[in-house]
Amino acid sequence: MKKDLISINDLSVQEIRDIFALTDKLKKDKAKFSNVLTGKTLALIFQKPSNRTRVSFEVGMYQLGGNSIYLAPQEINLGVRESIEDVAKTLSRYVDAIVLRTYKHEDIIEMAKYSRIPVINGLSDFEHPCQALADVYTLKERCKSLKDITLAYVGDGNNVCNSLVSVCFKLGIKMRVACPLGYEPRVKVGLNLFYQPKEAVEDVDIIYTDVWTSMGQEKEAQKRRKDFKDFQVNKELVSLAKKDVLIMHCLPAHRGEEITDEIINSKNSIVFDQAENRMHVQKAILIKLLKNKA
Ligand code: CP
């Protein structure tokens, strides 16, 4: 593995498979791994709110015998109180790894450049790699073969979508993206783009959606509600997919906007399996990046 996990592109196909194999072991025998990161400390620096990412990393680190420190936006005040370079160089003397959630993706790259320790992307404006890895792991648990499934992502071509496009391309999962004109993902590898959600979901095995307005875009919320009004994942849209279609969402959801209550609560929904697997997959990532490092 490279020192840092900033993008899905930091991982080879084999490394992704190794992370998933270790995740299987962690889920089967939690007690066996309860001391692997004893004495290690993880710093979580977040410029935006979080439920899943913060809690799953903190609890995951605890379950592996390690410790974590959460640093809220006002605490470190990245780039304002002091430079990213100085934060990176200081924390490298105290802790063993950093999870960073930022607005600008470039800030994570800069933190990694000046850190002696691993830096993990906990969400930026460009990517959310830990989410996409947990999502594909969830699909691996559910589906016979990843090569036989088609996933339709309906909504904003945002950070979550970018990481999903990358990981699906790497692992040979067929993926379609349906978004309004002007909201296409920035990652283009193997991109199969649609502007009509109904066409994109026809006969698919999985429908995935995310919020129309991501954190930091709140001023655009009203315009986005208009632009995305035909992209809601609801009963009518879902009826065009396979009968046993799986419904995915990274959460938090804006129920009644990008997805209806009925669909997110339906028996086809696996959104809380995704949320749970964030912790298991991230434990594997932490072990891979930290174990046996001085
Ligand atoms: N999916 C996800 O990253 O959730 P949080 O923003 O709550 O961490």
Ligand code: NVA
């Ligand atoms: N696209 C969303 C994902 C939240 C986990 C955001 O960036 O706010």
